[in-house]
Amino acid sequence: MQQAPDEPERSLAALLAPDILDLLETDPRSIAAETEELHAADLADVAELIDRALVPQLLAALPAPRAAAVLEYLGEELRTELLETMAPEQAAALIAAMTPDERADALEEMDEDVADEILEAIPERERAETERLLQYEADTAGGLMTTEFVSVPESQTVDEALATVRAIARAGRREAMQTIYVVDAQGVLTGVMSLRELLAAPEGTRVADNAWTEIVTVPADAHRETVVQLTSNYDLVAVPVVDADRRLLGVITVDDVIDVIQEEQTEDVQKFGGLEALEEPYLQVGFVELLKKRVPWLIVLFVGQMFTAAAMGFFEDSISAATVLALFVPLIISSGGNSGSQATSLIIRAMALQELRARDWTRVLLREAGMGLVLGALLGIVGALRIVVWQWAGFYPFGEHYGVLATTIGATVLGVVLFGTLTGAMLPFVLRKVGFDPASASAPLVATLVDVTGVVLYFSMALLLLRGTLL
Amino acid sequence: MQQAPDEPERSLAALLAPDILDLLETDPRSIAAETEELHAADLADVAELIDRALVPQLLAALPAPRAAAVLEYLGEELRTELLETMAPEQAAALIAAMTPDERADALEEMDEDVADEILEAIPERERAETERLLQYEADTAGGLMTTEFVSVPESQTVDEALATVRAIARAGRREAMQTIYVVDAQGVLTGVMSLRELLAAPEGTRVADNAWTEIVTVPADAHRETVVQLTSNYDLVAVPVVDADRRLLGVITVDDVIDVIQEEQTEDVQKFGGLEALEEPYLQVGFVELLKKRVPWLIVLFVGQMFTAAAMGFFEDSISAATVLALFVPLIISSGGNSGSQATSLIIRAMALQELRARDWTRVLLREAGMGLVLGALLGIVGALRIVVWQWAGFYPFGEHYGVLATTIGATVLGVVLFGTLTGAMLPFVLRKVGFDPASASAPLVATLVDVTGVVLYFSMALLLLRGTLL
Numbered sequence: 001m002q003q004a005p006d007e008p009e010r011s012l013a014a015l016l017a018p019d020i021l022d023l024l025e026t027d028p029r030s031i032a033a034e035t036e037e038l039h040a041a042d043l044a045d046v047a048e049l050i051d052r053a054l055v056p057q058l059l060a061a062l063p064a065p066r067a068a069a070v071l072e073y074l075g076e077e078l079r080t081e082l083l084e085t086m087a088p089e090q091a092a093a094l095i096a097a098m099t100p101d102e103r104a105d106a107l108e109e110m111d112e113d114v115a116d117e118i119l120e121a122i123p124e125r126e127r128a129e130t131e132r133l134l135q136y137e138a139d140t141a142g143g144l145m146t147t148e149f150v151s152v153p154e155s156q157t158v159d160e161a162l163a164t165v166r167a168i169a170r171a172g173r174r175e176a177m178q179t180i181y182v183v184d185a186q187g188v189l190t191g192v193m194s195l196r197e198l199l200a201a202p203e204g205t206r207v208a209d210n211a212w213t214e215i216v217t218v219p220a221d222a223h224r225e226t227v228v229q230l231t232s233n234y235d236l237v238a239v240p241v242v243d244a245d246r247r248l249l250g251v252i253t254v255d256d257v258i259d260v261i262q263e264e265q266t267e268d269v270q271k272f273g274g275l276e277a278l279e280e281p282y283l284q285v286g287f288v289e290l291l292k293k294r295v296p297w298l299i300v301l302f303v304g305q306m307f308t309a310a311a312m313g314f315f316e317d318s319i320s321a322a323t324v325l326a327l328f329v330p331l332i333i334s335s336g337g338n339s340g341s342q343a344t345s346l347i348i349r350a351m352a353l354q355e356l357r358a359r360d361w362t363r364v365l366l367r368e369a370g371m372g373l374v375l376g377a378l379l380g381i382v383g384a385l386r387i388v389v390w391q392w393a394g395f396y397p398f399g400e401h402y403g404v405l406a407t408t409i410g411a412t413v414l415g416v417v418l419f420g421t422l423t424g425a426m427l428p429f430v431l432r433k434v435g436f437d438p439a440s441a442s443a444p445l446v447a448t449l450v451d452v453t454g455v456v457l458y459f460s461m462a463l464l465l466l467r468g469t470l471l
Numbered sequence: 472m473q474q475a476p477d478e479p480e481r482s483l484a485a486l487l488a489p490d491i492l493d494l495l496e497t498d499p500r501s502i503a504a505e506t507e508e509l510h511a512a513d514l515a516d517v518a519e520l521i522d523r524a525l526v527p528q529l530l531a532a533l534p535a536p537r538a539a540a541v542l543e544y545l546g547e548e549l550r551t552e553l554l555e556t557m558a559p560e561q562a563a564a565l566i567a568a569m570t571p572d573e574r575a576d577a578l579e580e581m582d583e584d585v586a587d588e589i590l591e592a593i594p595e596r597e598r599a600e601t602e603r604l605l606q607y608e609a610d611t612a613g614g615l616m617t618t619e620f621v622s623v624p625e626s627q628t629v630d631e632a633l634a635t636v637r638a639i640a641r642a643g644r645r646e647a648m649q650t651i652y653v654v655d656a657q658g659v660l661t662g663v664m665s666l667r668e669l670l671a672a673p674e675g676t677r678v679a680d681n682a683w684t685e686i687v688t689v690p691a692d693a694h695r696e697t698v699v700q701l702t703s704n705y706d707l708v709a710v711p712v713v714d715a716d717r718r719l720l721g722v723i724t725v726d727d728v729i730d731v732i733q734e735e736q737t738e739d740v741q742k743f744g745g746l747e748a749l750e751e752p753y754l755q756v757g758f759v760e761l762l763k764k765r766v767p768w769l770i771v772l773f774v775g776q777m778f779t780a781a782a783m784g785f786f787e788d789s790i791s792a793a794t795v796l797a798l799f800v801p802l803i804i805s806s807g808g809n810s811g812s813q814a815t816s817l818i819i820r821a822m823a824l825q826e827l828r829a830r831d832w833t834r835v836l837l838r839e840a841g842m843g844l845v846l847g848a849l850l851g852i853v854g855a856l857r858i859v860v861w862q863w864a865g866f867y868p869f870g871e872h873y874g875v876l877a878t879t880i881g882a883t884v885l886g887v888v889l890f891g892t893l894t895g896a897m898l899p900f901v902l903r904k905v906g907f908d909p910a911s912a913s914a915p916l917v918a919t920l921v922d923v924t925g926v927v928l929y930f931s932m933a934l935l936l937l938r939g940t941l942l
Contacts, residue, residue, distance in 0.1 A: 039685065165667075170671045177667045178649065195667065196640045196648045213508055214510065232726075232730070237726075255707075255708075257729075258703050258728075266820050269743065270817060270820060273815060273816020275817070281826045283821070287838070287841065297813075298846060299853065302806055302850050305806065309799050313867060319790075319798075327787065328780055330800060330804055334915075337808075338919075341745050341915050342744050348740070379770070382773055382774070417769075443743075444808065447805065447809075455801065
């Protein structure tokens with residue numbers, strides 16, 4: 001990530017907050033005008049900074065559309081708390097002024113009863129629209145789309161379409177307008193054109209004759225990952241969502257896609273770290289909830305490691321016969337875990353970017369087998385040398401059989417690294433095959449899987465090579 | 472990540488490729504018309520599928536701007552190989568037709584001599600433009616921006632501005648046009664307005680009176696992470712890049728920002744996995760190069776683990792006195808590594824999203840201290856119970872002193888998990904403090920750091936509690 005070196009010590013919001021607090025006390029009416037030029041996101045940051053009790057007053061001091069825009073930029077936690085605590089009429093007025101997709105998201109996060117109460121209080125049109133959106137799963141295209149977009153009938157001329165666009169823009173409504181959608185009488189999507197293409201189109205001609213007919217669309221029930229893929233593959237600023245009959249249902253705008261990308265990535269990193277993904281920013285998650293996300297995996301892994309202990313117990317005689325063997329156990333098992341962690345991170349990321357499909361597993365297997373052999377050989381040599389050098393240098397007396405011991409360590413490391421690499425590379429494919437999220441193949445899980453095998457391999461190798469000498 | 476369940480088995484490109492290959496043989500001239508409606512990205516996918524020797528012919532069969540667009544969607548590897556091998560004139564013609572930012576990127580990846588040769592061959596205006604862009608570091612705002620954007624002088628009226636926009640759009644040039652930039656006589660950025668706002672603005676008024684004057688800008692030398700932050704915080708579709716005097720230098724479009732987000736996230740995951748970040752997709756990286764990215768960290772960690780072996784050696788007497796102690800070494804050290812991995816993944820992700828600033832370290836320290844204590848206590852109890860239960864159930868005879876042993880294990884696990892959690896949480900802050908990338912705090916690195924301490928803690932605890940009984 002490389003921390004941005006130009007990270008500002010004080011945010012714009014921090015600079016603005018005092019003045020705005022002043023105005024709230026002295027002359028709230030002036031706030032709207034004073035902050036007119038500010039980006040809603042900055043006002044939202046101010047709201048996050050000031051005393052929560054004052055936020056409703058701040059919002060009340062702004063025109064409804066503006067206040068709604070600020071709400072859309074607020075953190076989920078604060079937004080939900082605000083809407084749940086403020087007077088239902090004020091909440092309803094604000095929610096009604098939000099864009100349909102943000103409105104649905106906001107209501108989804110709220111206490112159901114309060115949400116229903118508010119839904120009842122908002123205008124019929126907005127309510128119907130919102131109830132329709134609420135039917136879609138949050139992680140689908142339908143759950144991301146907004147229903148306010150600009151569509152024009154095929155029959156319209158470029159001039160008529162431009163007039164429509166102008167009217168909507170002038171009405172100050174918040175439709176997604178990066179792309180103009182051309183639909184037939186049944187509402188079936190037949191063409192798309194960017195606003196610039198509409199401007200460039202010759203007056204008098206029909207929009208249909210100027211629009212693109214090869215259209216990238218996504219079904220409403222498509223997983224949001226698919227939306228991300230389409231957006232990034234085709235450099236889209238808006239993705240049209242259609243039903244089974246290609247009727248245009250809504251539009252997903254690129255800013256929401258960016259949010260999805262960052263949420264999915266956060267989930268992946270946290271899962272890879274060995275915990276359940278958090279729904280909120282680290283500092284906003286409650287202590288107990290954070291605990292709940294971390295305990296289960298830790299217990300599972302801990303219990304898993306008990307098998308390692310059991311495996312060690314199985315070889316207790318060897319250990320007591322040659323204590324020196326025990327010294328290298330951490331070195332050996334961790335080399336397997338580390339190489340496994342490398343392989344897993346590569347594969348789950350390549351899967352997330354859809355660089356790897358399920359059918360690529362054989363290719364990966366071969367590649368990582370070679371990789372594991374070379375990596376294992378290198379580390380094995382280092383490990384063996386370590387013993388030889390310590391012996392010669394007199395750092396540690398391994399006794400006359402240090403050569404065989406070195407061989408044992410070297411050979412084991414080779415085997416463990418190879419096994420670790422293959423496990424790490426294949427586990428995501430296996431999880432995916434059985435319907436789990438490949439990203440659940442966390443570094444700690446891979447390490448734990450490899451540890452048991454490492455121990456068994458190590459002592460079996462020892463019994464094989466050291467029998468008659470150390471054992 | 473939860474891979475898209477609706478992942479298509481055959482891509483559109485796979486379906487198109489055969490027909491296009493046909494046309495290449497029979498009637499290349501018709502390809503342009505036949506593929507007119509296709510998205511350039513799909514043609515690029517076709518190019519990735521077919522025999523590389525045929526790609527230049529495919530590109531030659533398309534009009535220059537179209538072929539250039541296809542080039543922009545090609546994978547770096549194929550694009551570089553193509554441009555380096557095709558006739559310099561053809562390469563120059565294609566490169567000249569690319570957008571300035573893509574042109575600079577393409578040249579940067581090529582062999583320097585070839586790149587210079589091509590630069591010489593492209594028109595003066597494009598060459599100057601490109602040379603200017605090549606001066607910026609690839610990971611800065613300057614390295615991401617395009618120099619083709621729409622700016623209008625303050626003095627212009629809305630009608631004049633619209634006419635300018637129309638003219639540019641009709642000329643079929645590829646300027647970024649989501650946002651119109653208003654500049655004064657010195658080229659200083661004084662206002663921005665979206666194309667829709669320009670359409671909504673009353674005719675006859677000056678653009679300056681309709682544009683926003685609070686403008687989100689980024690300096691040319693800003694790190695690309697800053698560009699990502701601004702884009703996602705403010706839901707921008709284009710970020711203006713300015714020099715020290717706020718003169719407008721270029722514009723970064725959202726599609727390039729999305730690429731950056733995904734690249735940075737890939738780097739973070741790979742670093743967290745314990746290897747150096749790859750520059751190319753997993754399957755495109757050469758075996759040797761992949762090896763080079765993985766070996767260094769593996770060696771470093773392996774050497775690090777030798778200290779664990781040394782630590783074990785220090786306690787060899789205890790081990791030979793009570794072999795049973797050795798059995799739990801993997802269990803104990805891995806519990807530290809796992810809890811550390813959890814903490815690290817949470818912190819580096821929160822840092823990447825700028826949810827955590829450097830100054831938050833104390834807050835995190837306290838929070839994770841509490842977390843480590845609770846997690847450690849829970850795992851410690853499980854660990855101690857395991858011994859007691861095994862003893863009672865007769866699975867394994869720990870002897871009369873199993874109670875003390877259980878206490879030792881439990882107390883050590885508590886300590887190791889606490890230490891692991893704190894190490895994992897603080898390491899990213901430390902790395903950042905000393906100027907490294909916090910994302911380098913990989914799961915394997917944390918585990919290795921914690922292992923040594925775990926061993927020392929374990930056996931010290933044992934010497935303390937088991938003296939006179941097992942030891």
